[in-house]
């Protein structure tokens with residue numbers, strides 16, 4: 496094995512040791528990322544004949560240099576990204592740069608929907624620590640909406656010009672899989688023009704447990720019932 500390759504391996508090991516000793520919250524800090532990045536730049540450079548060209552020092556990015564790159568459609572570096580991530584970087588200027596790219600890709604068009612939420616039950620088997628919504632089965636604040644109440648919410652949505660209903664809720668201890676599918680079906684049958692965005696990944700995972708079906712089969716059931724799309728849940732991510 497050529498010696499320059501051996502050097503490279505040792506340096507990568509050093510880099511990994513730096514990464515592994517950083518707790519995730521420390522790594523998320525821009526200053527730490529910059530330090531890991533500078534470690535990367537300063538150590539992972541194979542020496543010897545495989546890399547005969549001297550490396551020019553990387554220019555320190557500024558918002559102006561990033562703006563020039565955005566205008567030219569040039570790819571950004573990790574350091575560019577870190578600068579944009581700095582709390583001191585003016586957010587509105589970052590937004591203006593993002594809008595430049597959005598406009599380049601999509602022109603002067605934007606789309607909006609009028610959205611309402613349906614949370615048919617707050618009773619949940621889980622206890623996510625951030626959640627103030629959930630309830631235990633016998634707690635006074637626990638509720639489950641009837642089909643009539645769910646349809647009334649659909650009517651209210653349509654009467655108010657809503658184009659989309661966002662449906663999430665608790666994972667009820669006693670409700671069967673069919674209850675969740677039926678909820679989508681009765682709404683879609685009654686209000687076919689209302690886009691139904693229902694059930695996050697957490698709920699789909701719960702349905703796997705309830706129905707003993709695959710994710711594909713569950714999604715097929717829900718699409719057949721009238722599902723238009725799925726919301727993204729923080730817990731799902």
Ligand code: SF4
Nearest residue numbers: 619621623626629665
């Ligand atoms: S799964 Fe949803 S409703 Fe249940 S505790 Fe977690 S965030 Fe709350």
